[in-house]
Amino acid sequence: MEKQDVLAQLSHVAFRYHKRPVLRNVSLTIERGAFLGLVGPNGSGKSTLVKLLLGQLKPTVGDVYLFQQPVQQFKQWDKIGYVSQKANRFSSGFPATVYEVVSMGLYGQIGLFRFLRKHHKEKVLEVVKQVGLQDYLNENIGELSGGQQQRVFIARALVSDPELLILDEPTVGVDAKSVDQFYGLLRELNERHRKTLLLITHDIGAVTTYVSQVACLNQTIHFHGESEEFAAKKDKLDFYNHDVHLLTHHHEEVPHV
Numbered sequence: 734m735e736k737q738d739v740l741a742q743l744s745h746v747a748f749r750y751h752k753r754p755v756l757r758n759v760s761l762t763i764e765r766g767a768f769l770g771l772v773g774p775n776g777s778g779k780s781t782l783v784k785l786l787l788g789q790l791k792p793t794v795g796d797v798y799l800f801q802q803p804v805q806q807f808k809q810w811d812k813i814g815y816v817s818q819k820a821n822r823f824s825s826g827f828p829a830t831v832y833e834v835v836s837m838g839l840y841g842q843i844g845l846f847r848f849l850r851k852h853h854k855e856k857v858l859e860v861v862k863q864v865g866l867q868d869y870l871n872e873n874i875g876e877l878s879g880g881q882q883q884r885v886f887i888a889r890a891l892v893s894d895p896e897l898l899i900l901d902e903p904t905v906g907v908d909a910k911s912v913d914q915f916y917g918l919l920r921e922l923n924e925r926h927r928k929t930l931l932l933i934t935h936d937i938g939a940v941t942t943y944v945s946q947v948a949c950l951n952q953t954i955h956f957h958g959e960s961e962e963f964a965a966k967k968d969k970l971d972f973y974n975h976d977v978h979l980l981t982h983h984h985e986e987v988p989h990v
């Protein structure tokens with residue numbers, strides 16, 4: 734593997750909230766072109782790992798690199814797109830159209846009050862089309878279903894042309910049929926549009942069906958390999974214990990600290 738093909742890396746990372754250890758000795762590499770699913774039970778540290786990757790938290794021990802740079806020095810944030818689990822929660826009165834919300838993804842590049850140039854507008858239309866919402870361009874986002882809203886946020890993350898897209902539980906609150914379409918979209922972004930994806934999810938079914946690699950986290954990485962290998966081994970991996978069948982459905986009831 735060439736050095737420039739490592740887009741993100743955690744090296745021997747430990748993290749604690751106050752005195753409480755949450756992650757220990759986590760080493761994980763995300764290579765260019767990967768579609769990596771990060772799975773783990775509730776409270777296993779998935780969101781904490783993402784916050785460390787994005788430089789929002791500092792490891793107690795170890796190092797985090799983005800595009801071969803220590804995350805504290807990293808400045809090229811337009812190379813990274815991020816879609817959080819709270820993205821699809823707009824009420825019907827929210828006064829912004831699909832076009833406007835997706836355009837917001839360009840503000841980092843062009844500044845908040847600058848006008849979009851022709852090529853910016855074309856890029857907005859291109860990514861809206863990529864996520865299949867071209868017929869909804871002028872709809873208010875609050876009028877769309879949870880699955881459609883989530884696509885809008887993918888488009889907003891894509892509009893600045895990131896190389897690495899990080900999605901934290903993006904299907905929470907999305908109905909089952911839209912979830913399948915949504916994962917299909919992610920696969921297409923990975924295979925056709927060459928985006929590197931990190932998908933944080935409880936959904937074991939999705940990871941075995943759609944992603945190319947799986948990493949299992951429960952305080953530390955218990956497995957990282959190809960999804961076929963994961964599918965063959967998953968019943969023997971003890972990191973989930975008895976929780977495995979509950980995970981897809983119980984997420985929303987779990988209070989976040």
Ligand SMILES: Nc1ncnc2c1ncn2[C@@H]1O[C@H](COP(=O)(O)OP(=O)(O)OP(=O)(O)O)[C@@H](O)[C@H]1O
Nearest residue numbers: 750755773774775776777778779780781782987990
């Ligand atoms: N700000 C915080 N302060 C203290 N403890 C926290 C904080 N955020 C998370 N924790 C704790 O750290 C542990 C890991 O939380 P984290 O949210 O990273 O796990 P997760 O795998 O993303 O969980 P979930 O699947 O429920 O979203 C949990 O025990 C959680 O209660």
